[in-house]
Amino acid sequence: MSIKKKFLNRDEGEEALEVIKHYINHEKVYPKHYHDFFLHWSLINPLYNACSRNKKEVCRVIDFGKKIGNLWDDNIKCLSRELVALECVGKGRNSAQPNKYVRLATLYLRKEFQLNSNICSNCKKKDHCERDGNNNFHKMDAIMRILYQIRCNLFHGDKPELIESQGVRNKELVRIGNEILTHILHQLAQDLEFNTKNH
Numbered sequence: 083m084s085i086k087k088k089f090l091n092r093d094e095g096e097e098a099l100e101v102i103k104h105y106i107n108h109e110k111v112y113p114k115h116y117h118d119f120f121l122h123w124s125l126i127n128p129l130y131n132a133c134s135r136n137k138k139e140v141c142r143v144i145d146f147g148k149k150i151g152n153l154w155d156d157n158i159k160c161l162s163r164e165l166v167a168l169e170c171v172g173k174g175r176n177s178a179q180p181n182k183y184v185r186l187a188t189l190y191l192r193k194e195f196q197l198n199s200n201i202c203s204n205c206k207k208k209d210h211c212e213r214d215g216n217n218n219f220h221k222m223d224a225i226m227r228i229l230y231q232i233r234c235n236l237f238h239g240d241k242p243e244l245i246e247s248q249g250v251r252n253k254e255l256v257r258i259g260n261e262i263l264t265h266i267l268h269q270l271a272q273d274l275e276f277n278t279k280n281h
Contacts (some may be wrong), residue, residue, distance in 0.1 A: 147223030
C-alpha cells in the first residue's frame with residue numbers, strides 16, 4: 083500500500099515526499115556543510131526537547147538557547163555577526179518575508195554588534211519589515227531562533243536552490259549556520275567531559 087494512502091494531511095505528506103525525492107535525487111550536488119547541518123541539528127534536537135516542556139518546537143529551541151547562554155564565546159560571536167550582516171533569513175523561498183521573531187532576533191544581534199550598515203536599506207524584503215516590536219531576546223537564544231529558521235527552510239524544502247544569487251546566499255547561510263552548530267556541539271561535549279572528570 084502506498085504511503086500516500088496513509089496520510090492524515092495530504093498537503094504536508096505530498097510536500098514531505100517532494101523534499102525526500104529532491105534530496106535523494108540531488109544528494110551529490112549539495113555541499114558537505116548541508117549534510118553536516120542536518121547531522122548537527124539532529125544531535126541538538128533531543129537536547130532542546132529535554133530542556134523544555136513547551137508544546138511548540140520553536141519555543142523549545144529558544145528555551146534551549148537561553149539555557150546555554152554561557153556557551154557564547156568569541157567563535158560563536160564572530161560567526162553570528164557574519165550571519166546577521168546578511169539579509170534576514172526569510173520564511174520560505176527567494177525573497178520570502180522573514181518571520182517576525184527571526185527579524186527581531188536579527189535586529190537584536192545587529193544592535194549588539196553595532197552593525198550600522200546598509201543591510202536594511204538594500205534588503206529585498208524591506209517592504210515587509212516593521213522594525214519596531216518588543217524584543218526579549220538574548221544572544222544565544224537569538225542565534226538559535228535564526229538557526230531554527232534555516233533548519234526549517236532546509237527540512238521543509240524551502241532552501242533547495244543551489245544556483246544563481248539565491249543559491250549562493252543559501253550556501254552561505256547553511257555554511258555559517260553549520261559552523262555555529264559545530265561550535266555549540268564542541269562546547270557541550272567539552273562541558274560533559276569536564277563534569278565527568280570532576281565527579
